Amino acid sequence: MRVLRILLEKEFRQIFRNPAILRLIFIMPVIQLLVLPLAADYEVKDINIAVVDQDHSSYSRQLTNKISASKYFNLVEYTNSYDEAIRGVEKDEADVVLQIPASFEKDLVKEDKAQLFMALNAINGVKANLGGVYLRSIINDFNGEVRLEWLQLPRFNPQPMIQISSINWFNPLLNYQFFMVPGILVILVTMVGSFLAALNIVKEKEIGTIEQINVTPIRKHQFILGKLIPFWVLGLVVLSIGLLLARVFYGIIPEGSLFTIYIFALVYLLSVLGLGLLISTYTETQQQAMLISFFIIMIFILLGGLYTSIDSMPYWAQIFTKFNPVTYFIEVMRMVVLKGSSLYDIRYHLLIVTGFGIILNGWAVINYKKRS
């Protein structure tokens, strides 16, 4: 125990003397949490639309007004030449072209049926996709209005229409930040934990002090614990800063208890730090350690369910997410923060991540050799 205390004393002294680490710990959460959720937003607004109105009727104008009144679209061009609109797309001035053909109103009134044409700039896939969906729903709406107008008319031939109304459970306003911020917090804790842990032992290899330690009768698990605990504490500090920022700036107050979050974070950090330590036992320089951890953490984050839904991943990727600790923490965070899940609800997550922790740290202790 005394040896461990001595080790911890030394690690904390070194951390507090290293301005780079301190800056990383305090500034990274602030920037990531204050900037990223605002910028990395799935909601697509300000889609530039060019309307090619070859009808010039009152209906075509009504439709155009309806589109430009929506908060999703900017009417950048109103013309009667399709070619001109497409040139706008080529110059990246317009994302969507809506063509209203010359006989639009006539067909609609006389034949009860009219055609519109939509051209989407698919260079930005997300924008094109969502733009198409939004535009379709505006046209549908318009369609409904037109029908309503005709309701009084005797020649109206009633067609059943299905109206869908929905309610968003756990995040009633579909506030995008409620969904993203807990996830970004997970990424923060993951990055700080794994990078710092990975770099630390390697640093001792680089400066040569590891030799001096290996020549002492220190026990391997003591050494690894001495490296693990300081970053464990730092990880929890980062988490606390993050939760505080989420509360102050986004008004995110976890539905569940903080206790549940911290219990899970403790176990989770153990596995992430274990990964970092494992990397550092395999590498010789800080550069190697950094590149390898970056590579692994990048995959963990991209396939962790923060940016893309796991359910829509291909089967092999879904299997992979089962071995990804990040997935579990993001899920737990969302469960506890939005749904108010309890420790009992996350018991399997807890168990699995504990397993990761034991395996990774055990592996690190085994692979750390005092004698080569």
Next chain:
Amino acid sequence: MSNTAAISVSDLTKQFGDFTAVDAITFDVKQGEIFGFLGANGAGKTTAMRMLCGLSLPTSGKANVAGFDLYKESEKIKKNIGYMSQKFSLYEDLTIRENNRFYGGIYGLTDQQIKEKTQFMLKHLHLESKADTLVKALPLGWKQKLSFSVSMIHDPKIVFLDEPTGGVDPITRREFWTMIYEAAHRGTTVFVTTHYMDEAEYCDRVSIMVDGKIEALDTPAALTKQFNAKGMAEVFVQLARKAKRSDN
């Protein structure tokens, strides 16, 4: 000086793939002697020393250090030896006092012992005023003397010094050797590598390694006589010239 060997090595070999860094070396180091371990760059000195300290696992051969078997009892050996590597290895971002506390602590010294040791060391090295200075702020010569002292903090039976005076000025070198003599006088066995032949003359006995093998081993006076040379420098050159490998 007692007759029991502090270090006893037979046919110790270390291979890295096809390369035999240390080739079946056999020698004994007596308790309390200053044993000079000489050889050109790449002769295998550091590798041999790292094996004896339990940092590197031998490929074959036997060795007994401080009365313990190198294979089975390496952790017991570690309690009884001090090691100062070629690379400076105190923590530069800790003060002298903190380095002492750390290394003393992991060798299991009590707070009281660490305090006394630190006090003694600071006084001995005339570093009292620098006790709370970060080590990185000290000049190289002081750093080397300091790391020697730290490697001796737990009063080891044997201390291994790997080129302890490399890059150090002549005055500091002399002071350093005074420290080595003092340690030997207190009964510590000193196992030291060096490239300075005047330092070789200070040793009780000297071995010279060439291409992983020990080519000569005796007192400096006997070796000078045997090779019909004026001094150790000439002995060294005669032997080292036969070397086929070098690191440059």
